[in-house]
Amino acid sequence: MIESLKKGGLLLLIFVLATSGLQAQALKKVTLEDVFKKGTFSQKSVYGINWMKDGQYYSSLVNRAGFPAVVKINLATGEEEEVLLDGRVLGINFTSYSFNADESKALIATDVESIYRRSSKGVFYVVDLVTGEKQQLMNGEKISYATLSPDNDKVAFVKENNLYMVELATNKLTQITTDGEWNKIINGSADWVYEEEFSMAQAFKWSPDGKKIAFIRFDETEVPEFNMQLWGKLYPEDYRFKYPKAGEKNSEVSIRVYDLASGQTSKMDAGSETDIYLPRIYWTQDPNQLAFIRLNRLQNQLDLFHANATTGESKLILSEKADTYVDLDFNDNLQYLSDGKSFIRTSEQDGYKHIYHHAMDGSLIRQVTSGPWEVSELVGVDEKAKKVYFVSTEASPLERNFYVIDLSGKNKKELTPSKGSHTINMSPDHRFFIDYYSTADSPVVVTLKEASGKDIKVLEDNAELQDRLKSFALGKKEFFSFPTVDGTELNGYVIKPADFDPNKKYPVLMYVYGGPGSQNVRNSWGGTRDFWHQALVAEGYIVACVDNRGTGARGRDFKHATYANLGKLETIDQIEGAKYFAKQPYVDANRIGIWGWSYGGYMSSLALMIGNDVFKTAIAVAPVTTWRYYDTIYTERYLQTPQLNPAGYDDNSPITHVNKLKGNFLLIHGTGDDNVHFQNTVDLVNALIAADKQFETFYYPNRNHGIYGGNTTWHLYTQMTDFLKRKL
Structure with a gap:
């Protein structure tokens, strides 16, 4: 009896092992085609949520047979009750919408084109939700940031650096500002550096009663121009725009309030100092009281003011100072x-x-x-x-x-x-x-x-x-922490192959961003890069990530530790991460690589050069190579100005450390990068040549900081994959 049970148990064990083996074989490997061509891992979501005024419904932007529609959802049941806007009926393929205060009208946008990261312009319509009639603004000319007034009957917008208003009932157009001019004066929308570093594009707001419009005016006349060549024609075109690099002249900014009744514009008193930032305006509950924030040039003092919107007289309400910088x-x-x-x-x-x-x-x-x-x-x-x-x-x-x-x-x-x-x-x-x-899973x-x-x-x-x-052999994202040599606890994650064998030795590719306040190590669903990492894991790599000092979610001291010396502690921590992995019995210590984009490209470059004893290979995509070439607001927040802190700019520039390069280096950049200029890569290449260092480089003509469009993303990640297979 016991013997037969043993035989039965053995047969069962053989069956289970065979079945699990077949299941493992049946699971598919993640391929580049899955990630970048088939959209296999694209997730769905719910977009365009607009809470409705009666508290019983919300609206949502959905796709109906290839056309946009805005539907009304009952909050009690979650069920759709009505179609409020139908793109097929309107004959408009709109991509965004908003309602006026009483929800009798909707403002929709179509044919929207991006300008920079957050700015755009498009064709706008006002739709009467009762009659279905549509009214095109500005005869179909492209405008920016069209916004309905709180009293329902006007729309304000920006066109060619000027602020306008149109009365919907009469179609009467009022040009509020007249001095707007490309590369000189901007009214109601942000200049390049405010848009990028203060996360703003629209720079005007209606007062709560709809009788005034507050706006920010940028005088960028004295800001130095940056010139990018755009390729593709017999004679390449020059694209010139105002870009203040660290230590250079910023726009002079002022806050104005336009009174609709009088037609007069008042300037708010922000003090006598002009080398300042005015990054935020808010209306208080008083329709004649405007609030605004002022930052000094070094961003270590933040002041909140309340201003009389008619007279411009202002009062300092609170002030916050720091030895490093005050977080906006x-x-x-x-x-x-x-x-x-x-x-x-x-x-x-x-x-x-x-x-x-x-x-x-x-x-x-x-x-x-x-x-x-x-x-x-x-x-x-x-x-x-x-x-x-x-x-x-x-x-x-x-x-x-x-x-x-x-x-x-x-x-x-x-x-x-x-x-x-x-x-x-x-x-x-x-x-x-x-x-x-x-979650990560x-x-x-x-x-x-x-x-x-x-x-x-x-x-x-x-x-x-x-x-x-479930049909793919995915590596699980495992979170961990470890102490560095100085006792700092760092958070990280590691992704091992689905068929991980602890007795094997695996190459490791570390992924880094590492910039101030950023965070890569989070228990949340990833995107395209996460699934590229899965494709690498399927090829037998381990992918890992460590959040160094300076990153976010761990308090001010941890985040501000890198102040005035960007790159130093972050590089030490990434090297510590590589050494931690090198000690693991399943890691081939001679095959550890690192890659990153933007700040991450800066980090991967430094890691390969300074950490040449632990890193074999690095990829840097669109890297900053010297902070002297990056913009005022971001750079000076963390480094002060080059005039005040030259060592902070130069000591941890990859250009300074080219002589230390020993491993395999791939350097990638878009020539049309308006953010981290191609100039960064050109100067690093020159320094590498002077140091007699061999490396690989690739440029993408006219592509911006995101390096995308058409076949670009597929080409980029295929190239990086091939490089890693050859060099790691």
Whole structure:
């Protein structure tokens, strides 16, 4: 009896092993074609959410048989009830929409073309939602940032550096500014450097009553021009635009308010110093009171002003200073409460980004949140219930979860306890929210929820993608941390082949960005680069990533550690990461490589040169090679000016370290990069030649910082894959 059981158990074991072997064989390897040609791993989501005024519905932009449509969704059921805009009926293939305050009209855009990273222009229409009639603005000329007025009957926009307004009932056009001129004066939209580094493109706002428009005016006359050649014609064209490199002249900025009734424009008093930044304007609840933020050139002092929108007279409300720099919140976490008596903001002043409640005179009422974790976004303030909703890293720097807390700072509650990353879109009445939730292993699931966190309906579960993923041999993203030689704890992840054998020796490719406040090591769904890494893993590589000092989500001290000396500590930490992997028994210590893009290309270049004893190979895509060539706002925030801190610019430039190059180096750049100029790569190439170093390089004609378009992405990643197969 025992013998027969042994035989049966053995047969069962053989069957299980054989079956699992067949299953493993049946799983497909991720290929470059899957990632870049077939879109095999593209995830779906829910776009164009617009909460409607009655609190019972929201609208969403969907695709219907190849045409855009805006549908109305019942919040109680999650079901579609009505089509509000139908692109097929309108005969317009629109890509964005917005409603006026009473939801009687919609503003839609089509034929939109990008200018730089956030700026664009397109053809705009106003659609009457009752009659279905459409009204084309400016006879179809392309305009930027068309915005409906709060009182429903006007649209403001920017065209050719001037601010305009049109009255919808009469089609009467008012040109608010007349001095706009290319490469000289800009009204109502940001100059290049504000757009890139202060995350803004539109630079005007309607007052709450629709009677005034506040706007920022940029005088870039004295800003030096940068010249890019555009290839493809018999004689290449010059493209010249204003780009202030570190230490050079910035635009002179001023804030103006246009009064519709009088037709007069007033200038707000921002002080006598002109070498400043004015990166944000806000209307308070008082339609004649404008708020604005002023930063000094070194960005180590942030001032909040309130100004009389008629006279321009201003008053300093609060000031925050730092030995390094004061963080300007790019999520616009400044909200004026409807009682007109107070406002909410975020600040890093206690060492971590937290929420503060101030009276209108700037005095502190209380710090609402506190602890050794960061508020990543202030989602909303429910004034009636006296509750504040926010996303934070309290659970872990790798996670993002949604919380609610009383305005008093008590009774904090987590609303999304699932581990992973939650992005929140909350209704203005704070009764509902849409949760975009993902982990490193699972694509986004979009769920409509009650404010309590209770599910109403799953709007997108990416079930098709989930099923598709099961047929591929994917490496799992494993998170870890390790101490460096000086005791700093660093977070990282590693992806091993699905058929990983601990007795084998694998080559390792590290992926780096590493710039101030950035974060690559997160428990969230990745994108194209993650699946390129999976394609490499399928070929027998291990892919790893380490977030060095200077990166985000771990408090001010960790982030500001690299101040005035960019590149030094970050490179040390990446080398420490490589040494950590070199000690692992499953790693071939002689085959460790690193790659990165932009700041990551800067890092991979430095790592290969300074860490020539641990790194064999590096790829640098669109790298900064000297901070002297990068823009004022970003560079001086972290390095001061070249005049004040020349060593900070030169000591950790890859150009300075070319003599240390020993390994295999691939350098890639787009010649049309308006952000990190091709000049960076040209000068590094010259230095490498002078140092008699052999390397490989490739340029993409006319491609910008993203290096895409047509067959470009496929070509780029195929080239990098081939290089790694040859050199790693």
